[in-house]
Every structure is written in structure tokens, then in C-alpha cells.
Amino acid sequence: MMQFIHKYGSPKYFYQWSYGWQRWLTVITVLLLGFGLYQGFFVAPPDYQQGESYRIIFIHVPAAWMSMFVYMVMAVSGIVALVWRIKVAEIVIGESAVIGASFTALALITGMLWGKPMWGTYWVWDARLTSELVLLFLYFGVIALHGAFEDPRTGAKAAAILAIVGIINIPIIKYSVEWWSTLHQPATVAKFDKPSMHISMLIPLLVMALAFKTYFMALLFARTRTEVLAREKNASWVKEVVEQES
Amino acid sequence: MKEFFDMGGYAFFVWWSYGIVTFVMVANVIVAKMKRKRIFKQLQELSEES
Numbered sequence: 001m002m003q004f005i006h007k008y009g010s011p012k013y014f015y016q017w018s019y020g021w022q023r024w025l026t027v028i029t030v031l032l033l034g035f036g037l038y039q040g041f042f043v044a045p046p047d048y049q050q051g052e053s054y055r056i057i058f059i060h061v062p063a064a065w066m067s068m069f070v071y072m073v074m075a076v077s078g079i080v081a082l083v084w085r086i087k088v089a090e091i092v093i094g095e096s097a098v099i100g101a102s103f104t105a106l107a108l109i110t111g112m113l114w115g116k117p118m119w120g121t122y123w124v125w126d127a128r129l130t131s132e133l134v135l136l137f138l139y140f141g142v143i144a145l146h147g148a149f150e151d152p153r154t155g156a157k158a159a160a161i162l163a164i165v166g167i168i169n170i171p172i173i174k175y176s177v178e179w180w181s182t183l184h185q186p187a188t189v190a191k192f193d194k195p196s197m198h199i200s201m202l203i204p205l206l207v208m209a210l211a212f213k214t215y216f217m218a219l220l221f222a223r224t225r226t227e228v229l230a231r232e233k234n235a236s237w238v239k240e241v242v243e244q245e246s
Numbered sequence: 247m248k249e250f251f252d253m254g255g256y257a258f259f260v261w262w263s264y265g266i267v268t269f270v271m272v273a274n275v276i277v278a279k280m281k282r283k284r285i286f287k288q289l290q291e292l293s294e295e296s
Contacts, residue, residue: 041250052254056263063267102270110263117259219274226282233289242289 002084009086011228012237018221025218032211040204047201056114057201061189062209064107066216067135068170070100073220074142075167078160088228090156093163094146095223099216101139108132119183127176128184131169138166152231 007013040058047054074096080089111129112122123129142159149155177186189195195202232238253260 046254051256053256053259055253055260059263059267099274102274106267106270109266113259113263117256215271219278222278222282226278226285229289230285233292238289239293242286242293245286 005080005084005086009080009084009088011087011232012235014088015225015228015237015241018225022218022221022225025214025221029211029214029218032207032214036204036207036211039200039207044201044204050118053114053117054201056110058204058208060107060110060114061205062212063103063110064132065209066212067100067104067107067132068173069213070096070103070216071135071138071163071166071170074100075163078163081156081160082164087153087231088224090153090160091224091227091231092220093142093156093159095227096220097139097142097146097159097163098223099219101136101143103212103216104132104136104139108136115183124183126182126184127180128173128182131173131176134169135166135173138162138169142166 008017036058040055044055046052074093077089077092077096080086081093108129111132115124116122142163145162146152146155146159149158176182177184188197189202189205197205229238229241251257251261
């Protein structure tokens with residue numbers, strides 16, 4: 001396990017193996033987005049209660065899932081960074097925080113745009129919406145701490161601690177619709193019995209969710225690779241990379 | 247066609263949602279590419295100095 005982490009987390013080796021992943025994930029993302037949008041707009045029928053407005057679900061729910069998934073990626077790299085002092089993990093904290101914050105903002109904005117026609121209001125201070133807003137501020141905190149120190153490794157350590165403590169917010173978001181009464185509808189897909197959604201609507205939703213996931217991973221690889229080069233600028237392998245690619 | 251863009255009267259909400267999501271996801275990619283270019287330029291200058 002430790003050997004594995006040290007090997008794949010060494011800046012030079014990471015830069016090499018991540019290239020192919022980034023390429024393929026980008027191709028897969030484009031294909032999935034095309035298929036998911038086609039299914040979502042042209043195959044899935046209108047909802048019998050919400051009409052065409054429910055089509056926001058195909059981006060709202062994936063963005064909301066990603067806001068939590070990215071947080072877990074960030075927190076786990078925080079643990080790896082604190083325990084094993086892996087440089088690449090330290091970088092991943094900051095890079096995933098930026099992407100996570102944008103997914104969280106998108107979940108909130110698309111939620112508001114869906115809430116207005118369905119609930120009659122853009123915003124209510126209920127548990128689900130408020131805890132998702134707290135998640136956005138946690139991301140901002142991680143980004144700020146990550147860049148607040150002269151030494152980026154100290155910043156990464158501070159950001160990692162905040163990210164780990166903030167995990168407490170994730171189950172609160174997930175179960176907020178069960179624990180407190182709310183306007184927000186409860187889970188339709190991620191629950192123990194069968195999803196209460198027709199297959200023609202479920203397929204585009206799951207495809208879009210997968211597309212958002214591969215998008216995130218491709219972007220995370222791209223951003224991390226750049227930052228690895230910047231941090232390791234004095235290493236001889238970085239000089240070779242720069243000479244080769246220019 | 248008109249029917250499609252009308253989204254059963256919900257055009258404003260549906261298209262703003264998709265528009266903002268598209269904008270943010272594309273902007274994220276462009277920002278990442280610009281940063282990569284900038285870092286590469288700095289690294290090139292660094293290696294020319296030495």
C-alpha cells in the first residue's frame with residue numbers, strides 16, 4: 001500500500017502515467033456528454049407533474065453528486081498528504097477544491113432555477129440548501145488556506161486539516177432531506193430499494209453523472225500536472241519535459 | 247423546433263441552467279489551458295537563463 005502510494009505519487013512518475021489517463025478521460029467525457037444530452041432532451045419524455053422543467057435534473061443532480069464526490073477526493077488526498085507527505089496529494093487538495101467549488105456553485109444555481117418554477121421560490125433556508133451552501137464555503141476555506149502561506153507545503157497541511165474536519169458536512173447534506181422537513185424532494189436514485197424513476201429518465205441521468213465524473217478526473221489530472229511542473233521547476237526531468245514539448 | 251426551445255413554457259429556467267453549466271465547465275477547461283501555457287513559458291525562461 002505504502003509502496004503503491006509512493007510510486008504513483010512521485011511527481012515524475014505521476015506526470016508520466018497521468019498523461020494517457022487525461023487523454024482518454026477527455027475523449028470519454030465528450031462521448032458521454034453527447035449521448036447523455038441526446039437521451040435527456042430527445043428520448044426522455046416530459047414529466048407528468050413537472051413538464052419539461054424537470055430536464056434540469058440531468059445537470060442538477062450530477063453537479064450535486066459531484067460536489068460531494070469531489071469533497072471526498074479532496075479529503076482523502078488530505079489524509080494521504082498529512083500521513084505520507086506525498087507532494088502530489090498536497091497539490092490535489094488545492095486543485096480539486098477549485099473544481100469542487102464550481103460544481104457546488106452549479107448545483108446551487110441550477111437548484112434555484114429549478115426551485116423557482118416548482119416551489120415558487122429561488123431559495124429557502126432549509127437543511128439541504130443551507131448545508132450545500134456551507135459546503136461551498138468549506139471549499140472557499142480550503143482554497144484560501146491552501147494559498148495563504150509562504151511555503152505551499154504548510155498551506156497544504158492547513159488545508160488538509162480543514163478538508164478532513166469538514167467531512168462532517170457530507171452526511172448532513174446526504175441525509176438532510178430525511179432528518180428535517182424540507183421543500184427539497186428526497187432521494188430518487190441513491191436509496192436501498194429500486195430507484196423511483198422511469199428507465200428512460202434514469203439512463204440520461206446516470207450517463208450525465210458519469211460524464212461529470214470523467215470530466216472532473218480529466219480536469220483534475222490536467223490541473224495537477226501543470227502544478228507539479230511548477231512546483232518541481234528545478235528538477236532535471238522537468239527541464240527535459242519543457243525542452244521536449246516546446 | 248420552436249416547441250423544443252420553448253420547453254413547455256420553462257425555457258427561461260431550463261436554458262439558463264444549461265447555459266450556466268456549459269459556461270462554467272468550458273471556462274474551467276480554458277483556465278486550466280491558460281495556466282499550463284503560462285507555467286510552460288515561465289519554465290522556458292528559467293531554462294534559458296541557466
